[in-house]
Every structure is written in C-alpha cells, then in structure tokens.
Amino acid sequence: MAAASATPPGGTGRSGGDFTRGELNAWLYDVTPDGTSHPLWPTAGRPMATVDAGGTVYVSVEGGQSTSTRKYLRVPRAEGMSADPVTVYMDNGTGFWMIQNSGRTNTLRVQQYGLSAVPLRPQAVMPMAGRDVAVWIPVVPHAARQANSESFRLLILSGTERPEAPGQTRLITAPRRYLSDAKQEALIAYFGDHLSWPPLPAPHVRQQAEVEQIAYQARLLKEPTPERWARNRFDVLAGRDGLFQDADWYPRLGGPGRTLANHLAAFHRLVELRTITLRRVCEWARKYDVAPYLIIDKQLVPPG
Numbered sequence: 335m336a337a338a339s340a341t342p343p344g345g346t347g348r349s350g351g352d353f354t355r356g357e358l359n360a361w362l363y364d365v366t367p368d369g370t371s372h373p374l375w376p377t378a379g380r381p382m383a384t385v386d387a388g389g390t391v392y393v394s395v396e397g398g399q400s401t402s403t404r405k406y407l408r409v410p411r412a413e414g415m416s417a418d419p420v421t422v423y424m425d426n427g428t429g430f431w432m433i434q435n436s437g438r439t440n441t442l443r444v445q446q447y448g449l450s451a452v453p454l455r456p457q458a459v460m461p462m463a464g465r466d467v468a469v470w471i472p473v474v475p476h477a478a479r480q481a482n483s484e485s486f487r488l489l490i491l492s493g494t495e496r497p498e499a500p501g502q503t504r505l506i507t508a509p510r511r512y513l514s515d516a517k518q519e520a521l522i523a524y525f526g527d528h529l530s531w532p533p534l535p536a537p538h539v540r541q542q543a544e545v546e547q548i549a550y551q552a553r554l555l556k557e558p559t560p561e562r563w564a565r566n567r568f569d570v571l572a573g574r575d576g577l578f579q580d581a582d583w584y585p586r587l588g589g590p591g592r593t594l595a596n597h598l599a600a601f602h603r604l605v606e607l608r609t610i611t612l613r614r615v616c617e618w619a620r621k622y623d624v625a626p627y628l629i630i631d632k633q634l635v636p637p638g
Contacts, residue, residue, distance in 0.1 A: 358422065358431055359384050360391050361634070362407050363488040363532050370629060371488055371532040374409065380633075381492075383407050392436075393420040393471070393489055409487055414474035416440060420489055422462070430461035431493055433469060443470035445533055447612050448605035465636065466612045467491045468533050488532050490634060510607035517577050519622040520567035522615065523548075524594050525601055526627035529615050531634055539595040542568055545627075552626035572597065612636060 359381035363371035375382060383391050383405035390404050395417040397408035409419070416437025425432050435442045435454045445451035447466040454460055454469075469489040513521070522529060523545045527537030540548075542564050549560035556563035571577050571594060578597040604610045613636045619625040 357384060357386050358389070358391065358424075358491060358493040360405070360407060360422070360492075361490040362393070362409055363490060365486045365488055365532075365535060369535050371631070373631075374487070387424050388426070390421065390423040392418065394418045407489070409471075412473035412487070414440065415471060415487070419471045419487075420469055422489075422491060425461070428461070430463075431491070432459050433462055433467070433491075434459045440472050442472070444468075445470065446605075447531060447533075448529060448610055449602055451533075462491060462493065465493060466531065466634070468531075486535070490532055492634060492636065511604065511609045513577070513609065514570070515622065516567065516570045518614075518618045519624055520571050520577075521601075521604075521610065522619055522622070522624045522627050523564070523567055524571060526624075528598075528601065529610070530629040531612055532631060534629070539593075539598065540627075541593075548626055554623055554626065568594070 360383040362374040362382055364374050365371050373382075383400075385391055385403065385405050388403060391407060392398065392404070393407045393409055395409060395411045395415075398404070398406040400406050409415075411417075416439065419435070419437045419440070420442065421434040421436045423432055423434070424430070433444055433454065435456050435458050438456050440456065442454040443451035444454050444460060445468045446464040447468075449464075451468075451470060452460075467490075469491070471487040471489065473485050473487060524540050526540065527534055528539070530537070545564040545567070546560050548554075549556050549564065554560065569576060573579070578594075578600045601610075612630075612634070615628070616630060616635050619628055619630075
C-alpha cells in the first residue's frame with residue numbers, strides 16, 4: 335500500500351539506528367488479511383517520523399505541517415477509524431513517552447514487544463512502558479472479508495528507556511535471567527510468532543511437528559536431525575529440568591501433561607524481566623540460524 339510520493343510525511347534523514355537519549359521513532363503499517371504487516375508509506379529504511387524529548391507525533395487523516403517538534407503521520411482514511419486516532423508525547427514530569435487515544439469512539443490496543451495487547455479507551459492515556467511498542471488502530475474490514483473479522487492499522491514506536499533522575503541507580507540492561515544457547519534457540523523456534531515484529535494479530539505457540547516442518551522447509555542444518563533437534567529443544571523448555579520448571583519465577587499452570595502453550599505466563603515473565611528483548615531476539619536468530627521462525631521487519635531492529 336505504498337503512496338505515490340517516495341517521501342513519507344514527517345520523514346527524516348536519520349536512519350532507524352540513529353537513536354539518541356529521549357528520541358522516539360515511529361512507523362505506520364497496514365495489517366493484511368494474512369496477518370502480516372506492510373509499511374503504509376515507503377521509507378527506504380528510515381523512520382516515518384522522529385522526534386526528540388519534548389516533541390509530539392500525531393497520527394492523522396488530514397496530516398499537517400511537520401516541524402522539528404511536531405511530526406504528522408498521515409494515515410489513509412478508513413471506515414470506522416477516527417480522523418486523529420493517536421497522539422504520542424513525552425511527559426516531562428515522569429520522562430515516559432505517553433500514548434493517547436485521541437479519538438472519541440474506538441478503543442485502541444497497546445502492545446509492548448513480546449507481551450499481550452491491552453485496551454486504551456477513547457481520550458485515555460498510558461505510558462510507553464517498553465522500548466518497542468505497537469498501537470493497534472481498528473478499522474472496518476474490507477467487504478471481501480468475513481463480517482466478524484477485524485482489520486487494523488499499526489503504529490510502531492521505538493524509543494529509549496525512561497531517563498534516570500539524578501542520584502538514582504543506573505538502569506541495568508543486562509538480562510535478569512540466564513538462558514543457555516539451547517534455551518535461546520528453543521524460545522525462538524517455539525515462540526517465534528509471539529516474538530515477531532510488527533506483532534501478528536493471533537500468534538500461537540508452535541507444536542513440535544510445526545517446528546520440524548519449518549526446519550525442513552528452510553533447509554536448516556539441525557543436528558542430529560530436524561526431528562531430534564525439535565524434540566531436544568522442546569525438552570530444554572518443558573522437560574524435567576527445562577526452563578519452565580523453575581517454580582521460583584512463574585506460576586505453575588496446568589497438570590503434568592501440559593503443553594508449551596500453557597507456559598505463556600512464564601514466557602511473558604521473561605519479557606517483563608527484560609531477559610527477552612527485540613534486539614536480543616534478532617541476535618539469537620542470526621547466531622543460531624533460526625531466522626525462518628520469525629517475521630521481523632529489519633528497519634525496526636534496534637542498533638546493536
């Protein structure tokens with residue numbers, strides 16, 4: 335859904351890797367019927383809008399004149415969508431980027447990377463709790479789709495952590511839990527839908543047969559065989575001594591025959607602890623040759 339102009343509204347000359355303290359980058363995507371996302375405007379690898387602390391990003395049908403502190407992301411008009419659905423600005427008192435539902439009818443959904451989406455009602459505001467956040471903007475589905483289906487535009491936000499106040503302990507960015515190489519690889523193989531970015535509308539935890547099938551289709555060299563590799567990686571997550579058997583850091587759910595899908599609470603806990611981040615997932619995918627299990631737009635990958 336590229337526009338005729340090669341220059342997106344509010345575009346800058348800075349690349350997606352040029353993050354500075356307090357800077358916020360934003361992109362707009364359209365979610366297609368197959369669940370994948372595609373940029374609404376061609377960006378050539380650049381953010382569609384970039385503002386520093388004190389600036390504001392407006393998602394708007396009409397658009398506006400962008401300045402150094404006010405950037406407008408023009409979104410095509412759609413039935414059921416507000417003319418000005420989202421506004422993002424920094425709260426100077428807390429140092430958090432704030433996401434405001436500036437519409438008056440539809441509820442938005444705000445989703446931090448790796449976690450489930452939460453509702454944001456009209457005129458309500460919430461902080462951008464993580465570095466990488468998606469805002470789901472609902473629109474009326476196209477006529478060709480099922481009447482009970484949903485359609486969305488996606489606003490992708492990527493910024494820095496909240497700056498520390500003077501005298502406070504420096505934010506620790508190291509993982510809060512150690513993950514072995516096998517665990518890192520297994521999390522991508524089985525939870526790759528949840529780790530894709532932009533997020534998928536309905537991610538699921540893969541079964542062992544799916545993991546094997548992708549390995550074969552992508553011709554991944556997994557020892558001793560893709561079937562054995564998939565089984566071994568399942569064990570390092572849910573086996574007797576697996577990652578999800580550590581009862582000190584997540585609630586036990588289900589009985590002895592539970593599947594990996596029962597461990598979503600534990601998976602989300604790893605994300606909350608910042609053991610799993612978008613940057614680390616991209617590094618793990620390259621290191622262990624498991625990129626086929628992920629759908630990640632490279633322009634959204636944080637700098638290394």
